[in-house]
Amino acid sequence: MQKRVLIAGFKHETNTFSQLPTTLDSYKARTLYYGDEVTTKMRRTKTEIAAFIDACERFDWQGVFPVYANATPSGKVTEDVFEHISNVILDSISDQGPFDGICLALHGAMVCSHVDDGEGELLHRIRHVIGPDVPIAMTLDLHANITDQMTALADIIVIYRTYPHIDQYEIANEAAQLMQRTLNGEIKPKTVMARAQMMDGLDHGRTTTPGPMTEVLLSAKTGTHSVPGVLSSNIACGFPWVDIHDTGPACVVVGDGNAPEFQELADKLIEEVWQSRHRITIAPISIEEAMERVLVVDKRPAPIVLADFADNPGGGAYGDGTRLLKAMIDADLQNAAFGTLYDPVAVQTCVRQGLGAHVVVAIGGKIDPKYGAPIPVTGRVVAITDGSLKLKGPMMAGTEIQMGPTVVIRVGGIDIVMASGRFQNYDTNFFEHANINPSEKDVLAVKSAHHFRAAYAPIASEVIVVDSGGGLTSRNYKELTYTKLRRPVFPLDLN
Numbered sequence: 472m473q474k475r476v477l478i479a480g481f482k483h484e485t486n487t488f489s490q491l492p493t494t495l496d497s498y499k500a501r502t503l504y505y506g507d508e509v510t511t512k513m514r515r516t517k518t519e520i521a522a523f524i525d526a527c528e529r530f531d532w533q534g535v536f537p538v539y540a541n542a543t544p545s546g547k548v549t550e551d552v553f554e555h556i557s558n559v560i561l562d563s564i565s566d567q568g569p570f571d572g573i574c575l576a577l578h579g580a581m582v583c584s585h586v587d588d589g590e591g592e593l594l595h596r597i598r599h600v601i602g603p604d605v606p607i608a609m610t611l612d613l614h615a616n617i618t619d620q621m622t623a624l625a626d627i628i629v630i631y632r633t634y635p636h637i638d639q640y641e642i643a644n645e646a647a648q649l650m651q652r653t654l655n656g657e658i659k660p661k662t663v664m665a666r667a668q669m670m671d672g673l674d675h676g677r678t679t680t681p682g683p684m685t686e687v688l689l690s691a692k693t694g695t696h697s698v699p700g701v702l703s704s705n706i707a708c709g710f711p712w713v714d715i716h717d718t719g720p721a722c723v724v725v726g727d728g729n730a731p732e733f734q735e736l737a738d739k740l741i742e743e744v745w746q747s748r749h750r751i752t753i754a755p756i757s758i759e760e761a762m763e764r765v766l767v768v769d770k771r772p773a774p775i776v777l778a779d780f781a782d783n784p785g786g787g788a789y790g791d792g793t794r795l796l797k798a799m800i801d802a803d804l805q806n807a808a809f810g811t812l813y814d815p816v817a818v819q820t821c822v823r824q825g826l827g828a829h830v831v832v833a834i835g836g837k838i839d840p841k842y843g844a845p846i847p848v849t850g851r852v853v854a855i856t857d858g859s860l861k862l863k864g865p866m867m868a869g870t871e872i873q874m875g876p877t878v879v880i881r882v883g884g885i886d887i888v889m890a891s892g893r894f895q896n897y898d899t900n901f902f903e904h905a906n907i908n909p910s911e912k913d914v915l916a917v918k919s920a921h922h923f924r925a926a927y928a929p930i931a932s933e934v935i936v937v938d939s940g941g942g943l944t945s946r947n948y949k950e951l952t953y954t955k956l957r958r959p960v961f962p963l964d965l966n
């Protein structure tokens with residue numbers, strides 16, 4: 472008989488130090504689809520939901536898709552939003568059930584204004600409706616903070632194994648296959664987890680160069696193949712800018728039934744994580760050093776890419792920090808582009824003046840001037856767009872993005888892409904949609920920590936990661952006040 476599977480996505484990576492609450496508008500600004508729209512919009516994208524859609528065809532599941540919601544990382548998800556989206560899922564389970572299985576595309580670092588463990592709370596409510604026996608499979612981002620509640624309530628957890636995240640489809644495909652085997656009665660999956668006394672580690676999970684993350688992922692793979700009954704071994708590197716009890720790396724093993732070897736494997740993997748804690752493959756440099764490196768060469772065969780690590784909207788930073796941009800303007804860089812600066816007010820000023828206008832305007836630095844004050848600039852509006860673009864990939868190819876009204880203002884030799892929405896620049900279309908050809912620039916600056924590498928490393932002559940101290944995703948954790956985090960932890964208290 473055809474199996475009925477409920478499939479939903481509710482994602483958020485919460486930076487609890489951000490003052491910007493995550494509202495329904497935050498979801499509308501990124502991705503919020505209900506019902507049939509989920510399949511029409513997400514089919515054939517490189518995402519988890521697309522893999523679940525394909526699984527319905529491959530395994531002849533009758534899929535029900537109540538909602539897919541994803542917002543740019545920011546502050547805590549409001550109670551209203553959590554209740555609304557959870558209830559869409561729960562109502563669908565009640566009204567359209569019974570279901571044989573539940574597949575969820577989540578993040579693993581959602582914190583709400585009323586609940587610290589957003590994913591755990593969602594699972595708890597779902598379990599309350601479906602009972603203990605209906606299998607739940609969930610996919611998580613590699614930057615998840617895994618809680619006991621998540622592993623107790625989900626039967627299958629599969630976590631991205633790439634950063635930049637280019638394997639969302641494959642990860643969900645793996646979760647779907649395990650769900651299918653469960654529905655067939657071949658396996659009875661259970662998850663176990665191990666965590667260390669650390670809130671940051673694994674070199675932020677980077678997989679673009681050999682390092683701690685690639686090594687422990689290899690050990691996890693070996694464990695999956697060598698320990699009988701292990702179905703999937705997963706590593707979360709954690710998301711450090713979250714003040715909750717459980718922040719930090721964790722290892723999750725999905726086993727067939729209960730066997731002590733599964734926990735032993737998780738413990739062995741987390742010990743490797745702990746041993747690797749001091750190893751980093753990329754040390755961000757200061758703005759001053761970065762400018763010196765850029766100015767050393769007059770003309771480059773391909774752009775040098777500067778990553779504004781500390782003000783990465785993809786990690787919940789505001790994306791309007793101005794320290795790096797100001798240094799670039801002061802250095803009078805030529806044939807350069809900067810993207811994307813969040814400033815809806817300055818965008819409106821430029822739009823009102825019109826294409827080609829010379830404008831005098833203060834840009835950026837409006838949310839918290841501690842990370843760089845607004846910069847007064849004189850420039851020319853060289854492009855105005857509606858901020859609509861489709862990602863080219865490799866990350867999330869095919870996904871539609873709406874940044875809202877967007878302009879390019881040319882200040883000296885720098886084309887600054889300024890948008891009404893907060894977006895990490897991890898796709899060349901953030902420039903190209905506004906008629907900037909990134910390959911032809913000598914210098915590109917992106918507000919991104921690492922995801923930008925998927926699209927920009929192939930066209931870059933050099934990549935420089937800059938910690939401008941200009942945002943909420945700086946690695947200076949000791950400057951943040953953690954009150955709920957378990958202590959002692961590395962690197963705050965332990966070495």
Ligand SMILES: [Zn+2]
Pocket residue numbers: 612613614636
């Ligand atoms: Zn991530």
